[in-house]
Amino acid sequence: MSQSEQATTIREIAALAGVSGGTVSRVMNEKPGVGPETRARIKALIAEHDFHGDATARQLSRGRSDSLGIVFPLQVSEVVMHPVYPELLGAISDAAQDAGYDVILFTTNASRGVEHVLDSVKRKRVDGLILPAASSDDPLIAQVESTGTPTVLIGHRQRARRITWVDCTHDEALYAMTTSLLLAGRRALTLFNGPKRISAYDLRAQGFWRAIREFGDPAVRANEKVFDMGFVGGVEATETLLREVPATDAIVCSADITAAGVLDALARSGFAVPGDIAVTGFDDIDFASHSTPTLSTVRMPLHETGATAVSLLLEMLGGGLTTPEPRILETTLVERESTGSVTP
């Protein structure tokens, strides 16, 4: 392959083909209105010169950036995001790229606010935004709404003009998990949960308490401890709990990594799981299926969540001015040894 001088503009290709720039443009965009053999000739030239066109010029001309922004709040809760990062990001990225969109990544953290995100939105670097794990006190949401940028929230159920969301059944999952524990005879349960401003934690708590309520047995003792989810948090909370509520026979955790800390602390204190105490997690990380005992947990539909977020966003970008309905996807209960549901 000669590879020749890598052509750099549409006009050079046009000159080579003996046609005008407009025609080459039509060919590149697979638009009608070009004769078959002209089209073939131009395509050959394009391939021969490995010509790709200039994205920026195209964007300027079409008035859109063909990019969507995704904002990862690194500070919010590493524990909520950590296990879901790769898969969610991969799903979003795949779906976006399939639709011809690039993904621009924005991060926010304690020291860096959200100004750079808004700035990029206003400069039209992105056509739309995906905001995973926004918490209820996230200032970005209101500001983004005022710009009118199509936006999809993941894991935070707040709808508005041009803003919709995708989430999964955090509440149903913990309702089912807790009910299962109660039916198996557990009577003193504690929920280890993260802060309520993160919607996922709030919903999980709701599911837990609804299960307790609906079970309706006055003998049941339940309580909830809120702290930053994490391995060490699980260890410490367990030690405290064993002192304060020695009768505990089930610990429901809002994160697998916390459950790992719980298992560790229980083992050191000589408690048998699930014999003395049942333990459950959330996320279904690698650890959960291989710990001793294996951990009952909840799996979120991460790939589907990412894909759905992109699809909702594309709907807003393409369609008129309507804002699509939010979507709630199903979680999967995974029962393993730590609740006694599976024989070791």
Added chain:
Amino acid sequence: MSQSEQATTIREIAALAGVSGGTVSRVMNEKPGVGPETRARIKALIAEHDFHGDATARQLSRGRSDSLGIVFPLQVSEVVMHPVYPELLGAISDAAQDAGYDVILFTTNASRGVEHVLDSVKRKRVDGLILPAASSDDPLIAQVESTGTPTVLIGHRQRARRITWVDCTHDEALYAMTTSLLLAGRRALTLFNGPKRISAYDLRAQGFWRAIREFGDPAVRANEKVFDMGFVGGVEATETLLREVPATDAIVCSADITAAGVLDALARSGFAVPGDIAVTGFDDIDFASHSTPTLSTVRMPLHETGATAVSLLLEMLGGGLTTPEPRILETTLVERESTGSVTP
């Protein structure tokens, strides 16, 4: 604040200020050649109208995208990337944004090749590229080189025209760790390692073997098992190892998560750590400082790595045609209970 009609072009601001577009442009870019009071007046107008300019038009005009691409190979090894994802990405994103660059995220996986990355490079959507965790058989590197795009590799030491790299002392870290084990009297060591095509694993093995060699005690027995690092891999490899080499008194792992599996398997088999067998990891994930026993491991300079990658890239983008020297950053050995270096 009146917020008025949100001005949308530089010319509208110009008209309002009674000046020409060029002058407004000079003000927006903090360029000289505008009188103080004219400048002030224009700045006021800009602020009042919350005007931000159009990034695309600016890019087209300046011939650069002010974006850099970062390619995350999701398939390579989730275990290599998983623990480093958030911090590395955060560091890169922060540094890029501080320099006025946006970050475009590309993912590659089994089903999606690297074409979309090359396409975006050729369409000039990015001015440069950062490639973390490229393995030695990564086809992208050669193709990227042929485009002449400034590129920085992370964790893969391959230099070329307009390509440089940042890495850390994987080898020194395992050399130090292994030597420490030998000095403590361990004599039958096994390295649990990932595939050599991933540079980090290759270097870690080199450090391990160099330590064995330089220690020069013929009584030392060492071997290496290569498999996909992960919790379950650690469990299975340990079970096999205990059968095949019952005398084992140290297991050196190339990943904390694998070490977690090892600890789990050893505990179940009734072996004491570090009493019977010492265990070490790599990554210093949250788990490492809170497991029982706490895990000796190696901490990589993730934030610095990301920041350095961006800085090298900016150097190529700004500077002439020179390609900066690669950088090797220091890892930190963290000795804890699992090697007996710290009393439980």
Added chain:
DNA sequence: CTGTTAGCGCCTTCAG
């Protein structure tokens, strides 16, 4: 079916 003509919005000489 194809060429021509205007822009898209900003930046950057070049005059004045």
Added chain:
DNA sequence: CTGAAGGCGCTAACAG
């Protein structure tokens, strides 16, 4: 110090 004008590379509307 400021205005005018041309151009970045592509797209789209309008003629032929």
